[in-house]
Amino acid sequence: MQIFINTYGTYLHVMDDMFEIKVREDKKQPFKVNHIAAHKVTSFIVSKGAALTTDAIALALKHNIDIVIVENNGHPMGRFWHSKLGSTTKIRKQQLVASLNETGLIWVKSWLAKKLENQADFLNGLKKHRKLQHAYLDEKCAAILEFRKKILETDGPDVSSVAESFRGWEGSAGRHYFEALSTCIPNTYQFKGRSFRPAQDEFNALLNYAYGILYSRIERALMLAGLDPFVGFMHRDDYNSKSLVYDFIEPYRIYGERFVFKMFTSKKMNKSYFDNFTGGVSLNQDGKAFFVPEYLEYLDNDRIKYKGRLQTRLNATQLEAHRFANSLIEKE
């Protein structure tokens, strides 16, 4: 189970080889103490304002539990991880090689194509209950699939030679896609395109939060597979940019999008789950407590078919990360 620590002043330490979490609502009340056995925890998601002891970190490392420090919008800032690689260094060497030759390009094309395919599939599915918007959604699907075709047809010696065009096509497809999604959700939540840091509307605020959780899980999956999250193929090698996470997440963004969309269309979200501040909107404490358990249920418990077997969505991404890592070293 994942432990989310959001309350200011929460204290996490070790007692009798178990995690002890002390928390209180306000200063007048006594601390509530909770004990959790180490093997029940898979990760700690900690936002600012909590204190943890080195013993707690050590116990977490010993049990392969990652401690992720997140920003208010759910984006991971950093994590504690044991000072070992998830697997052999060979994978990382090959990953660097692949980032400079056509192997990287093949993977980038497959990820982007899958992403656009997912977007088109989703819009296609929306037609079922929206008879009046058939023509509009068809048009958007066609536009997205056109960009997909362009990406698949482009060849080059390596990723950097075509990255600029890819980014353009991907962005244009995204604009069509989100425009279509906006017209399909209830009027009060319609939005104008994507916005981050800060989000301009409720839909973007929730989607950013959902992506944030996904980033952290994808990064973990990549590390477990022995890959270096910082060595990406298509996203720029900026300082401290987890390029591979942003590359690899593309086919899985749809999980967040579908779920967030469903939360709005099924009228489960309401305005009280969001705080408005100058220049933006963010998901508040109540909103997080409502949204996260349902979202994790969808990612961690709900099963989909992957390679002929029923798997949870996150398990399927983990298997895919291993498959990617193995394909890199097979070609030696």
Add this chain to the structure above:
Amino acid sequence: MITWVLYDIKNNSARSYVSKACKHAGLYRVQYSCFLGTLNANEKDSLELQINKVINEETDKVYLFRMNKEQLKECSMLGQAFDEKLVTDEVKALFF
């Protein structure tokens, strides 16, 4: 499988040892001398050995009951009952 551990133990230190061992195994306290949670066969055996080591067979009583989810659903729980999802390991996220 879902495991209930119920005990009556006279000696204070033995009793607190058993309660710690239960928590350690990942069980949740549902009453003062009653723990509940999900354990696999190995975890159950290991807990049993630990408890057996400290109790006094002349005076103490400890029961370990096993049941599956269907059987748990058939139980009646009145008043301040425990969180059924928590003890069956269905809770994926806890907030503090």
